[in-house]
Amino acid sequence: MNNICELLNIKYPIIQGGMAWVADANLASAVSNAGGLGLIAGGNAPKDIIREEIHKCRNLTDKTFGVNVMLLSPFVDEIIDLIIEEKIAVITTGAGNPAKYIDRLKEANVKIIPVVPSIALAQRMEKLKADAVIVEGTEAGGHIGELTTMVLTPQVADSVSIPVIAAGGIADGRGIAAAFALGAQGVQVGTRFICSEECNVHENYKTMVLKSKDRDAIVTGRITGHPVRTLKNKLAKDILSMEKQGIDPEEIDKKGIGSLRLATKDGDIHNGSFMAGQIASIIKDVKPCKDIIEDMVNQAKNIMPSIKL
Structure with a gap:
């Protein structure tokens, strides 16, 4: 066994x-x-x-x-x-x-x-x-x-x-x-x-995974020391932009507060954090x-x- x-x-x-x-x-x-x-x-x-x-x-x-x-x-x-x-x-x-x-x-x-x-x-x-x-x-x-x-x-x-x-x-x-x-x-x-x-996640979350492509699971938060892999959307792009601008890591962390709930429960495709792995596209x-x-x-x-x- x-x-x-x-x-x-x-x-x-x-x-x-x-x-x-x-x-x-x-x-x-x-x-x-x-x-x-x-x-x-x-x-x-x-x-x-x-x-x-x-x-x-x-x-x-x-x-x-x-x-x-x-x-x-x-x-x-x-x-x-x-x-x-x-x-x-x-x-x-x-x-x-x-x-x-x-x-x-x-x-x-x-x-x-x-x-x-x-x-x-x-x-x-x-x-x-x-x-x-x-x-x-x-x-x-x-x-x-x-x-x-x-x-x-x-x-x-x-x-x-x-x-x-x-x-x-x-x-x-x-x-x-x-x-x-x-x-x-x-x-x-x-x-x-x-x-x-x-x-039980919102249907929009499942749709985000089903429609994802091979390069859509990206990493944000490297600069804060708390890297997270999520599907590419407005929130993820905004955070990456903040990192490139050298904005205070604490401000970047604040940007993501509550975003996982917005994804899983509200299905907010723009402001939610749709955590998913690189294998999502298969x-x-x-x-x-x-x-x-x-x-x-x-x-x-x-x-x-x-x-x-």
Whole structure:
């Protein structure tokens, strides 16, 4: 059996990305019911909101699901408390180092899978007894690092003994086969699940992904130290213009406040932040999570018959 499947008690080693304002109970339960690992995004939401999503998810699936914890959230301490109270099986973490919480989570039998952008952080997570690591390349949507999935995955796989999950630039079975060839034992998929029937984002968000071209997923915020990959629109162009003009990074950060909500809930195609990965342009349809996952798995097996899925 695949190590990730055994670790998480899931059918396929496919983890849904913890996308803020996107990954709710509806999407997470659909992915889990389809055999993957669905995640509820903690984002910057307070404890009560996430508790409600956890309870909704439990009503929609009896399969394993998890919570993505954003370590920069002002509510991170209470979210960790909630995860322990609710006996969540697994968490992924992003935007920081979860070291200070690992002992408590381990005592509560929570599986911990941090997102890492480098070999050094992956090795540190292994020493701290993380159960696996998600290696996220710069191709991914949202907040990104510098190295690509193609180069980072094999380097981390060679550097740690815990399972490696590849993320960034994976939206079909070809991506899964490539990730496994590079040493990964699982994949994390984000952008593809935006265009699922069960994803509750505004239809304009899905349309933006479906109509995107190969060079439309661009990076803003490099000058602020918080680079983000989003689809090209007025907001993204305005921010890039501000960066070129040398405007104060704090002013640039302010420009993006609330923009993710404008994209996901209001569908504001001009002022919303439509976070998506570079692989967005190969996505051409909206279909159920079950079909997305099964199509991915079948394609990967056809390419690599020996693959452990």
